[in-house]
Amino acid sequence: MTQFQEKTAITRIERLTDDIFRMTLESYEIASAAKPGQFVMIRTGSGKDPLLRRPFSISQVSNGKYFQILFKVIGRGTSLLAHCREGESLSVIGPLGSGFHIKCGATNCLVGGGMGIAPLLFLAKSMSRKCTVKPPLVVLGARNKEELAPLIKDFKELGLHVHAATDDGSLGTHGLVTDVLKDLDFDSPTEVSVCGPTPMMTAVHFFCKEKNLGCQVSMETAMACGIGACLGCIVPLAEGGYAHACSDGPVFDAKELLWQIR
Amino acid sequence: MTQFQEKTAITRIERLTDDIFRMTLESYEIASAAKPGQFVMIRTGSGKDPLLRRPFSISQVSNGKYFQILFKVIGRGTSLLAHCREGESLSVIGPLGSGFHIKCGATNCLVGGGMGIAPLLFLAKSMSRKCTVKPPLVVLGARNKEELAPLIKDFKELGLHVHAATDDGSLGTHGLVTDVLKDLDFDSPTEVSVCGPTPMMTAVHFFCKEKNLGCQVSMETAMACGIGACLGCIVPLAEGGYAHACSDGPVFDAKELLWQIR
Amino acid sequence: MANSLTADLQVSIGSLKLKNPVMTASGTFGYAREFEPYVNLHRLGAVVVKGISLQPRMGNPPPRIVETSCGMLNAIGLENVGVERFITEKMVSLQDINVPVLVNILGDSLGEYREIAKRLNGVPGIAGIEVNISCPNVKKGGVAFGTVPEMAAAVTGAVKEESSVPVLVKLSPNVTDITVIAKAVEEAGADGISLINTLIGMAIDYKSRRPKIANVIGGLSGPAIKPVALRMVYQVSQVVSIPVIGIGGIETYEDVLEFMLAGATAVQIGTANFVNPRASEEAVEGLDHYVNEQKISSIRDIIGGLVL
Amino acid sequence: MANSLTADLQVSIGSLKLKNPVMTASGTFGYAREFEPYVNLHRLGAVVVKGISLQPRMGNPPPRIVETSCGMLNAIGLENVGVERFITEKMVSLQDINVPVLVNILGDSLGEYREIAKRLNGVPGIAGIEVNISCPNVKKGGVAFGTVPEMAAAVTGAVKEESSVPVLVKLSPNVTDITVIAKAVEEAGADGISLINTLIGMAIDYKSRRPKIANVIGGLSGPAIKPVALRMVYQVSQVVSIPVIGIGGIETYEDVLEFMLAGATAVQIGTANFVNPRASEEAVEGLDHYVNEQKISSIRDIIGGLVL
């Protein structure tokens, strides 16, 4: 059941890089109900500018009552969040959306790019717990080492091996996550779970299609309400028409979406 | 010369009562140019809501490079100010407006009500320094002791005797500042300098008119620009037409204004 | 906040009696069920559901929404399931929510408006119709129905003829003189006037040099437009004698009071539902508290009570 | 920020050559001298001074202004010293500021507009006239000149006849179809079109139950109206071939670029001058920096460059 919690206490704020922050919030209701791939809508300030809430993936839950978000400062809303202090409260709605399907029978491969890595940590944790036979493969990409290293750390702490890719080669493979993927051996059935920038997800989708691997993607679109009321957050469907990222997604079976090669 | 200082450092914030704060800001340019009765326009937040700057009287300058404002939280802008932290910066324009005329030859009487007391402290200090012969008489009113006591303190520290009046009688005279005034002996020529709510200033003006005392008042109106450009801040003149509180005032000779008995 | 509502908050719009003046605005409250986790729906005066057309509409391509200063632009393109599926799928689940449901309708010809109204007539659970006349009339070169008094009146008349429930007409604010349109729809038989719909606006991303919404232009809503809405409600209330329903940037009970003082009999909360999903219920609670505390005998005493 | 401007930022409006597209909007920059402590006036493209009428006007009683969400309402009531004192007192001090000065004029009859234009003609230092047609025509029952194409055209024609400098006509956004008015003033000989003036709005204090400004209704300006302004600039640019000057919620060089992409040849900064008195000069600096950094050969390449 989604919650609307006016006063969700910030218990911790960590600055991971120049512009990437991790925020821990306390909410038994949200933390205990959350599934990997779900998100929260946060009001970043008390005034009317910025007006709308901002969506953030739940990147981790702990001790049954805390949940974390990982965010990058890109505009006014995230900048206000970065200036919050521990002990302050935020208005949060969540958990929202569908979340990833966890298929323990399959080989699981998690592919994340940039801030799209956020929900995958929660997913990796759940998988490690549920699917004890095979730990998931993890492929993470970002612009450079500075950005990627702190995000990889949490996965390593879970005991997972991470294949890294950076645009500038400063960490792991010099190139895209798909450059890593094509060198991996997938013994079918494989389920690839992806979150990242659209061009990356497009590339991974086509890769999976070619290799006949399962692929689920978490879509980021502009959102006004996050709860299926405004119809603003659409993603085009392969069969025509649109789905709503907030209520039908944000996680979709990649085959069901319409992908454009740019 | 007025300054526009994007980053004026907050060196101190003190909470005097539940909703009254004193803020010390560092600016050599503003502090060294300021005269009693002048004000500053402060941007209270970084966003577009609230949009406009807020006017505050300069209540004190010290060490040639600090100035203080005293403010009461009444809405969004003042509430944002109250949440500022020492070390942060504010965008400030000032000093603005005309200021009080200091006439050392006359008996000076300072009359303040509520937050209108703010500029009178600066005025009292200047007078004590310039007009060494006769210290000014000080009459201060507010709703109750809780509100008035911390405001009176600074005047006492200047060695001035303060006549207090409170609406509920919890400090000094039970009643209005005019109840105090009518018991004082004025050996003409006397110059009364007033700042406070309009009904109070109206009463003091009529009192002075009757007793034939000089009277200057500091007017508070809504202001958009503070620099004479928007023509929003008018006060009606006795001779007809309007003056602009920010550029022609905020201090006016009471006789020049149109006073309405309510 | 009072837990049980005690003040007299009732208002009526034609034969429609509302327990309080707070409704939700079309397109901002989904089909009401989306808000069940947050709001006790039966506490509201009424809910107005997303605009329904004769045929299903896919709506506009993305991006459809963008935030602006104290507001947002939307060009949803009137995505909806069409009147048939609305009746069979949506209306069924709305019947037992214990709050009057108003159905917002739209069309691109007079005939289409008439058809929808006819189809909805008699469907159980529909307490009223709200006619969105901001849509372009395709037969008249795309001029919006709501910008020409004759066209506005014609739509009103057609829907009235087919409806046995009260009919509200929702005006477009993108006109030179809103009072002319208001008078036209009143004469044509409207039971109430809802205003305002969104202002037409646009946003551009200077980096990509592209419009921020795919449809190029969209509808501006939220606190930014409140002063325009309040002015139009005031102007229209002066010239019509049917109830006016105020819409535009309303979030709190204070906003509701302002619109009622300007002359509104009821209000609708729109964009604020996205910011605070409990806004509508909180406004009701706030009104209840205010009317009690101020010892006002009925909220109706506030209507048009502006002191000049 | 570059200390010396190096990029090609020049634009022209008829025979008026501006060194850059950033002007200040009438009524928000006083008579320019008020901003000397904050702005190097000669860095600006032009300044437009407060609206001038034939006779001095006292303006409206207080309160005249109130803040709204991301905007403000004003009902200054066109307080000004009248054309005679403007020429003898204000214009004299404006002659040596080394930036083109445009004089905004207003009247309540066709004759009054004509008279002011005649009186200003040939006065040294006036680079152009901007005609504010949002004023009510007292002879036509108070309908604003700017809402009727024929009246807008008549005023334009009259002022053009009396002026030897370029004439801009400043449109009211409170109309159903802004393109109709724009085309009318273009045909009547306007050298450029400024838009938008303020949207008509209102604010109420629910506690006192009174309007927040004495005039009851006022003009809404600031970031809140930017989407409406941008849309109108875009629409008008499509249908006229004279330059359009974009106004409405502009504060930064990014805002300027958005309006230019939409089709504006130049812009005016209004309410933002109150928030940041250096806004106009900073916008010029920002544009200079942008054009250099993006290696754009001239800012003129941006005009109408919206990618659809």
Ligand SMILES: Cc1cc2nc3c(=O)[nH]c(=O)nc-3n(C[C@H](O)[C@H](O)[C@H](O)COP(=O)(O)OP(=O)(O)OC[C@H]3O[C@@H](n4cnc5c(N)ncnc54)[C@H](O)[C@@H]3O)c2cc1C
């Ligand atoms: C379901 C979902 C989950 C998300 N999870 C995360 C997360 O875990 N961590 C995280 O850092 N971010 C996440 N995002 C993105 C996040 O919501 C945006 O970064 C945030 O809303 C930006 O707000 P702002 O006010 O700082 O920027 P704004 O001022 O709103 O925008 C600044 C600039 O960024 C662009 N922009 C806005 N939103 C996005 C976006 N979603 N993607 C790319 N560009 C954008 C704008 O067009 C603008 O140019 C998620 C988005 C969605 C839809």
Ligand SMILES: Cc1cc2nc3c(=O)[nH]c(=O)nc-3n(C[C@H](O)[C@H](O)[C@H](O)COP(=O)(O)OP(=O)(O)OC[C@H]3O[C@@H](n4cnc5c(N)ncnc54)[C@H](O)[C@@H]3O)c2cc1C
């Ligand atoms: C020249 C001048 C000097 C001033 N000096 C001081 C000072 O030293 N200390 C101080 O505390 N205040 C002072 N003020 C008043 C101060 O500017 C306001 O309190 C402040 O602008 C309120 O901002 P806000 O955003 O908190 O309230 P808002 O949200 O803007 O307003 C909240 C409520 O208060 C009302 N209000 C707004 N301004 C005033 C006002 N000036 N008087 C009465 N009611 C108002 C509004 O109508 C509204 O109902 C001064 C004003 C002027 C013009």
Ligand SMILES: Cc1cc2nc3c(=O)[nH]c(=O)nc-3n(C[C@H](O)[C@H](O)[C@H](O)COP(=O)(O)O)c2cc1C
């Ligand atoms: C996302 C969105 C969708 C809307 N859809 C409709 C609609 O289908 N029919 C309609 O009449 N109005 C629609 N509106 C307009 C609102 O009902 C309302 O009139 C407008 O948003 C102004 O109110 P607000 O400022 O409170 O949002 C929509 C508004 C928004 C923001």
Ligand SMILES: Cc1cc2nc3c(=O)[nH]c(=O)nc-3n(C[C@H](O)[C@H](O)[C@H](O)COP(=O)(O)O)c2cc1C
């Ligand atoms: C206080 C104030 C006074 C104004 N006076 C005039 C005026 O005299 N003549 C005029 O044509 N426009 C006047 N305007 C309108 C502005 O020039 C401008 O068109 C409008 O404010 C929109 O721009 P903005 O959002 O940047 O302020 C005034 C605006 C304000 C806020």
Ligand code: FES
């Ligand atoms: S964000 Fe509103 S429907 Fe998805």
Ligand code: FES
């Ligand atoms: S506040 Fe703008 S002229 Fe005084």
